[in-house]
Amino acid sequence: MTVVNTNPQRPPMHIGSIIRIVLLFVAAIFFFSLYVAFQLDKKRIPVYQAMIKDSTITTALLDPMYKQTILKKKGVVKSTDYEISYSYKIGDATYHEKKTVKEEPQTVTMPLYYSKSDPAVHTFNPQADIDNIEKDAASKGPIVVGCILVAVAAWYIRKYLKRRAEDIEEMETGYRPLRYE
Known part of the structure; x- marks a missing residue:
């Protein structure tokens, strides 16, 4: 320089x-x-x-439409992700969420764990x-x-x-x- x-x-x-x-x-x-x-x-x-x-545990209702993302490197599939939308109900409250998962959804319902103290905190x-x-x-x-x-x-x-x-x-x-x- x-x-x-x-x-x-x-x-x-x-x-x-x-x-x-x-x-x-x-x-x-x-x-x-x-x-x-x-x-x-x-x-x-x-x-x-x-x-x-x-x-x-509660049941999450999945939207049947989801987004599939395929990561390829040199033409070879490295990973596949699925962005799903779902809702679940705890008491009178209904929650709507989105999440990226590695496995393709097979059903329209899935078991969902949630926190008793804060039902918005949840995981599959x-x-x-x-x-x-x-x-x-x-x-x-x-x-x-x-x-x-x-x-x-x-x-x-x-x-x-x-x-x-x-x-x-x-x-x-x-x-x-x-x-x-």
Whole structure:
């Protein structure tokens, strides 16, 4: 990258380096927040366990029309998802929801677990949800990737500051030190 210094009183900014550092920190924040979200999901486990223990089950009425999404990679089907709409009734209240599921609906009714304390909290398979939450919460991948990105950003900051110091020295002395990159 060619850097043009239009103001002889100030060294060039090396904007590409600054952008690279900012993008690394943004990506690191994303991975740290993903890890935190996985940890916060663990608070839902007792609710799902209570659904199983209390056997709070109702019947969901599925809309017979649903959306099928097929993910293909190089012409090979990798996964198929189904976006279903359904409604269920608890007492006098009727709830209408949408959910994406992996298996094609075979009937127009399905058993649905719900929370006694808040019937709007529901799931078709609480044990599978518990297993997925525990698996995600046990994963250290997002925190490791976030730490690696912060380390790379720190290395770029160090490199940027060293280059900036060389630019200042060149402005003051008129001599450019050799760079070994």
